[in-house]
Amino acid sequence: MxxxxxxxxxxxxxxxxxxxxxxxxxxxxxxxxxxxxxxxIRRLTKxxxxxxRRIDLDLEKAGFGVTVFLGVKLATKGRVSLEDFERxxxxxxxxxxxxxxxxxxxxxxxxxxRDISDFERVLRRRIMTLPGVGGVEANVxxxxxxxxxxxx
Amino acid sequence: MxxxxxxxxxxxxxxxxxxxxxxxxxxxxxxxxxxxxxxxIRRLTKxxxxxxRRIDLDLEKAGFGVTVFLGVKLATKGRVSLEDFERxxxxxxxxxxxxxxxxxxxxxxxxxxRDISDFERVLRRRIMTLPGVGGVEANVxxxxxxxxxxxx
DNA sequence: TTATTTTGTGAAATAATCATTCTCGATCTT
DNA sequence: AAGATCGAGAATGATTATTTCACAAAATAA
Numbered sequence: 001m002x003x004x005x006x007x008x009x010x011x012x013x014x015x016x017x018x019x020x021x022x023x024x025x026x027x028x029x030x031x032x033x034x035x036x037x038x039x040x041i042r043r044l045t046k047x048x049x050x051x052x053r054r055i056d057l058d059l060e061k062a063g064f065g066v067t068v069f070l071g072v073k074l075a076t077k078g079r080v081s082l083e084d085f086e087r088x089x090x091x092x093x094x095x096x097x098x099x100x101x102x103x104x105x106x107x108x109x110x111x112x113x114r115d116i117s118d119f120e121r122v123l124r125r126r127i128m129t130l131p132g133v134g135g136v137e138a139n140v141x142x143x144x145x146x147x148x149x150x151x152x
Numbered sequence: 153m154x155x156x157x158x159x160x161x162x163x164x165x166x167x168x169x170x171x172x173x174x175x176x177x178x179x180x181x182x183x184x185x186x187x188x189x190x191x192x193i194r195r196l197t198k199x200x201x202x203x204x205r206r207i208d209l210d211l212e213k214a215g216f217g218v219t220v221f222l223g224v225k226l227a228t229k230g231r232v233s234l235e236d237f238e239r240x241x242x243x244x245x246x247x248x249x250x251x252x253x254x255x256x257x258x259x260x261x262x263x264x265x266r267d268i269s270d271f272e273r274v275l276r277r278r279i280m281t282l283p284g285v286g287g288v289e290a291n292v293x294x295x296x297x298x299x300x301x302x303x304x
Numbered sequence: 305t306t307a308t309t310t311t312g313t314g315a316a317a318t319a320a321t322c323a324t325t326c327t328c329g330a331t332c333t334t
Numbered sequence: 335a336a337g338a339t340c341g342a343g344a345a346t347g348a349t350t351a352t353t354t355c356a357c358a359a360a361a362t363a364a
Contacts, residue, residue: 002213002214004214012207016209018204018205019204019205019206020204020205022349024349024350025349025350032314033313033314034350035313035314035353036313036314038351038352039312040312042352048210049210049213050208052208053170053171053172053206054168054171054207054208055164055168055202055205056203056205057164057202057303057304058200058202058203059301059302061154062154062156062201062303064303071291093300093301095301096299097296097299098299099291099293099295099296100293100294100296102292102293103290103291103292104289104291108221139223139253139255139256139257139260141251141253142253142254143251143252144252145249147242147245147247147248147249147250148245150211151211151216174322175323176321184341185342185343186322186323186324187323187341187342188341188342190324191324191341
């Protein structure tokens, strides 16, 4: 863990708003020269705080209009069971994220589908057949808003 | 909605793996010239499928080691109530994402905190005091794995 | 106190890469 | 046969990442 300067935090906040910003462009916005900003960003990257960049794609416009959050409770929770479940769930293309969690559920999945009937297919033929699944709870996504978070 | 070529999908898949890839670099990986790849990416961007780029930062290394998913059920669900809740929750810096969902809960929040006691503070003084909150369920994140998804 | 190291900065320079446009040829459609 | 579509290749400025150097402030040691 590294301690962040106020300048570092401002850089991260800018990059969190627009990940396409270059080092120089981000620095310019806070009155920092190109090399200075670049050095800080490289430092943050080497420290592992900045893991990389990812694209933000609108799955709805790509034909996947349904996003569902699934809470999955396993029936048996041995170590083998967890690994089996994770391996099987990783093979489902419609699964966007797998969260191993502590609480009422064991896993939390983010699943996308073309429409509701397509989601039903995924749920019945993919999810419910996963090894060790006990109970499943579903939340259909209506709207989503990402917030910058405590640093960014 | 636009229909995607197999080449488009391969480009998106590459960009989903590494969002820092330039148009030319992505094209080169699938045997496409720089202008050809650039034109496709521009087309995808104009179509709204590619909404932009965002950074991927490791909040744990930045001192926020605890991530919790909260399921929130509202006590009263009028239109005004939803807007009040959304406005208030947007003012909490520890909230990373707000999902308006359909199902057992009304909202799903992704919250980060420095540690468990810090999370307790957020929960008691920020979340539980939100207007209209009926019930809250929490899932602590143990590990997370992002999957490419159906296209990317 | 002075001397010295450390740390972060800006300016200038570079070499590479990038986005962008143009032309031309191949392929496919009608 | 004519038109539309898509790609490669070359050429362009613009922007970028990256290095080097010198300087100022702050911390540390003498």
